[in-house]
Amino acid sequence: MIHMQLAEIMSAPVVCVHANADVSEALRVMAEKNISSIVVVDNQRPIGILTERSLVKMACDDMAVADGVVGELMTTPVITATLEMDYHDGFQMLVTNRIRHLPIVNEDGTLVGVVTETDFLDGLGMEYYMEFKSVKDSSTCDVFTLDPSDMLIEAAQLMNHWKISCIVVQQDGVPIGIISERDMVQLIRDGVNFQTCPLERVMSQPVQTAIADMPLCDAAEIMKKSAIRRLVVVDEDGRLDGLLTKSDVLKGLQTRYTELLKEVIDKQTSQLVASQKIISEQAVLDHLLRTATNIAVVTMNLEYCITYFNPMAEKVFGHIVSVVLGKTAPDVLAMEGISPANFIKLMRITQKKGEYNFMLERHLKDGTYLYLESRISGIWDRSGDLVGYVLLSQDITERRHMQARIEYQATHDALTGLPNRTLLLDRLELSMERAKRHKMVGALLFIDLDHFKNINDSLGHPIGDGVLHEIARRLEGNLRSEDTVARLGGDEFVALLAEEENDWQTVAARAQAIAEKLNAAVLSPLFIKGHELHVSASVGVALFPHGNDSAADVLKHADTAMYRGKESGRNAIRFFSPRMQKAVQKRLEMQNAIRRALRESELTLHFAPQVNASGDLLGVEALLRWHTHERGMVPPAEFIPIAEECGLILQIGEWVLHNVCIHLKRWVQAGLLASPQRVAINISPKQLRQPNFFAKFRAILEEHGIDPSLLELEITENLLLTDIEDTANKMNQLKELGVLIAVDDFGTGYSSLSYIKRLPLDILKIDRSFVRDVNDDPNDAGIVDTIIAMARHMELDIIAEGVETREQLNFLIARDCNRFQGYYFSRPLPEDELLPLLKAGNVNPG
Known part of the structure; x- marks a missing residue:
């Protein structure tokens, strides 16, 4: 039998090309070198193979095949082997996978050679053929x-x-x-x-x-x-x-080879059976078993005491023969993770069936594992009496690693280590199934680098590979762990955003934001081997699931959207659905308009008076208004949610606080407003969640010289559901300053009474949706009754929003609600119209 490694028969150096090389050049090289294949590499790592068969296949479909690039025609993934792999294992890979070329790689995955059918045949030597027939x-x-x-x-x-x-x-x-x-x-x-x-x-x-x-x-x-x-x-x-x-x-x-192996095994088995004293005649046994150079052999007597331990057993089990002889197998195997109880179970199976096959995993000191394919069987003498047992173990660690490498190579890109098209489509299918099952929406982003070919053509493929590797790292670093970044080949990447929302517009907005984030990451200067490079990317977005679309359909949709972006001038983001693209474009335009509004002072404040039943002015609520030259007044419900999504709400919130302080200081100095009158400000959940919120809030008040007791902060009810401890801590800090806390739109969220009891609240504001129909809808009337009763029980003040009629006011007064806000008293007013009310200290209702 021949024992050698693939390093001894491989051909080197290897003829190879880059994926972006022209097919015509590959054809010229194959003809000149008289070779049947060329290995395709990225950063010296094999990513595919261009064979005669693949060229013939393409010729059947497209007679202009010579005008294409190698990456379009190569077979991928490429199956590889290592230098140290056993000759027969490599041979088995070739036959099993029905391939004729086996690239050989180093430990770091770089290409060092290739083994072909001819190499295997030449390596055997003519004497091996003599065993064949005609x-x-x-x-x-x-x-x-x-x-x-x-x-x-x-x-x-x-x-x-x-x-x-x-x-x-x-x-x-x-x-x-x-x-x-x-x-x-x-x-x-x-x-x-x-x-x-x-x-x-x-x-x-x-x-x-x-x-x-x-x-x-x-x-x-x-x-x-x-x-x-x-x-x-x-x-x-x-x-x-x-x-x-x-x-x-x-x-x-x-x-x-299989026949010869069987002949050797049969011959040894016959010799073992023929020996009547196989346990005691160690000389004969040792001679026979030492020929099994790659098999660990351990024999035991009927009491499970070890009677033989060959050199390979010493190697794979890590025990010296002089130490283990005479010890019981359960004691020795216990050190390998097989408990005595489990050993007895497997021996009972062996006694019943004659043999037992199992996998033994040895955990080595360096943290790695040794995988042993094992079998225990009985040993009988000529009379058919059981005289002992034999354990045969073969180290298949390299085979397991080889299988793992093949699986990895089949699903990952050789250059970047990212998932490839195969793994991406698999994960996309799973994501689509989950999305359909849970009625959620996901997004797929197709990312293509703009003008990347220019880098390869001018600076060479090694620089291009460096760019691709860095871009892959940046894309991964800007996504969550549950998302997937894949490289399809060339300069094409895909980001799969895990499904997590059930609203298409929300997912579209998130996909737009992430696409912008990825584009920004790509745009940052690249420093590759002494070159400063600048690249951009075009991104196509497809949402899923949609109808009966397959994973391949979704990928195609994202690809189509990406090309629309390139057609519009590159460095663009486009959605596959025109309707969705229009909606996203509208949101993007709104974001840009909000930025302009902050920059060009288009935002203003209006103030809604808060009064008692007699119309006495108790305070005002500051409300944001936006007036544009093109559209006039933009409703807050149209721009506030978008500002929340893109993070601009933080700048807006800071602008509001500064400007409220400016107005408030002017009014106080003019004697128009004093405690217990207050100005209420709406605080965004994103603002309150900022770690430095309290410090920044206090600094702004100190900057303008404002008494904190003149302010009331309104938070939304749903904020109470997130990080209750952090929310409570910040509220307590505000309370210590003298700021009052109100819950806005109470009754529309999902907060529990236990949460409300834990927070230092002062006021509950009844949402206008309940007040509107309080005289006609018993359900709304009941809700209002309940909110007022609960507030009184908790010693909280009540403000009813949206009071527009005398009937609504009478209903609320009858329930002992004594603070109101709404058009029955006054619409929100700009400062110049509010000043007379501040001077009068009273608002005439109706």
């Missing part, structure tokens, strides 16, 4: 043939459909030519028209043949000396009888 035992009879007058396109289509490497051209049953994948590639490079070219003009001839009864080793020698991959098999009359390829030889090799 050509007819390994050749295939399923040969695809065409006539010399058939067109080249027919051959290409047959080869592509059936995944075969050649077509035999025959006439009257006699092979007269052959057309292979390599021939096809050369013809593509030469620009031959596949639709109109007959095979007789381009087929290779004469045909290299082998007689069916020829020894297989002779046929293999012909292929090796002639540097060809196949022989046409003919009978004694020269008529077509089959085809023999290097792949066929390897398949025969795999079969023969």
Whole structure:
């Protein structure tokens, strides 16, 4: 048996290209080097492979294949192996995955070589072929043939459909030519028209043949000396009888290797069974078991005492034979995580079934694991009596790691380590299923770098790779852990935003904000190997789920939206749905308009009087108003939510507080307002959640010289549901200053009585929606009764908002509500119209 590593047979250096290279250049190199594939690399790491077969496939669909780029045609993901991998493990990978080229990588994933079918055959040596039989035992009879007058396109289509490497051209049953994948590639490079070219003009001839009864080793020698991959098999009359390829030889090799392995195992088993004193005759046993150089062998007597421990067992279990001999197997295996109780269970299964297969995982001191494929079976003498047990363990750690690497390579981008298209679509499908099940909405962002090709063309692919790697890092760093960033290839990235909202507009606004954040991250200067670079990105956004769209459909929609952005001038964000794009564009315009309003002093304050039943002025509520040159007055309900979403509410809140203080100071100095009269200000939840809110609030009051007892802060009821401890702490700090706290729009939120009891509140404001129909709707009347009763019980003041009629006022007065606000007394007024009321100290209702 041959024991060697892939490093001993690999070919190096490797011919490779970048994904952005022209196919025409790849075709030229393949022809010059007479090779059947080129490894595609990103930052010296294999990300795909361009083979003759993939080129033939594309030629069937697009005769202009030579005008494309390699990344469009390469096969991905690429299966790789390591230098240290065992020859037979690599051989198994080649056969199992039905591939002809196996790139070899270092520990860091960089490409160092490639192993082909030819390398495997050459590495075996001719003496290994002598074990084979004749050509007819390994050749295939399923040969695809065409006539010399058939067109080249027919051959290409047959080869592509059936995944075969050649077509035999025959006439009257006699092979007269052959057309292979390599021939096809050369013809593509030469620009031959596949639709109109007959095979007789381009087929290779004469045909290299082998007689069916020829020894297989002779046929293999012909292929090796002639540097060809196949022989046409003919009978004694020269008529077509089959085809023999290097792949066929390897398949025969795999079969023969398995047969030889079985023969060795059967031979050893026969010798073991034939030994009547296998437990005691250590010399014979040691000779036989030491030949199993890659199998750990442990034998036990009927009392489970260890009687044999071969060198491989010492290696994989980490115990010296002199220490373990005579000890019981349960004691030794307990150190490997198998408890004595579990050992007894598995031995009972062994006694019942004759053997027991299991996986043993050894946790090593360095934190890694050793995986042992294990089997315990009984040992019987000639009389059929059970005389002991044997544990066979094989280290399959490298195989497990190889499988893990293959799985990782199949789902991740080699250059950036990000998920690739396969993993992205898998996660997108799961996200879409969850979204449908929970009636939620998610978003997919397709991100394409603008003019990235210019960097590759002017500075080279290594610089381009550095840009892609840094962009990937930035995109990841600006998203949450539950979101996914993937690289599809080239300069295309995708961000999958996990579904978490059930409102399309909210998700669209969030997607817009994140797209802007990612664009800003991309725009920051890049410093790659001494070069300062500036790139931008176009982003397409698609929301999901929508109808019966698949994951591929959603990706296509986002891609389409991205290209719309590029068409509009690049560095743009576009939504797939025109309606959604219009809504998002409207929000974006509103954000920009709010920024302009802050910058150009378009915001003003109006003041709503708060009075008692007699109309005496108790204070005012400051209300924000926005007047634009284009639209006139913009309703607060239209711009406040957008300001909340984009964070501009913090600037607005600070502006309001400064300007309230300016007005308040002027009124106090003029003797128009004094305690217990107050000015109420609405505080945004985002403001209150700021860590420095209290310090900034106090600093502004001190800056303007304002007595805190003249202020009342109004918070929304839903704020009470988030971080109750932090909210209570800040309210207590405000109370210590002398500021009063009111809950605005009470009754419309979801706060519980237990939360309200824990907070230092002073006032409850009954929402106008309950006051409006209080005389006509028993439900609203009952709610108002309940709020007033609760407030009285908790010793809180009550203000009724939205009082517009005398009937509403009478209803409230009858329930002992004594503070009111609404159009029945006065609409919100600008300062110049409020001043007369401040001077009078009274408001005439109606």
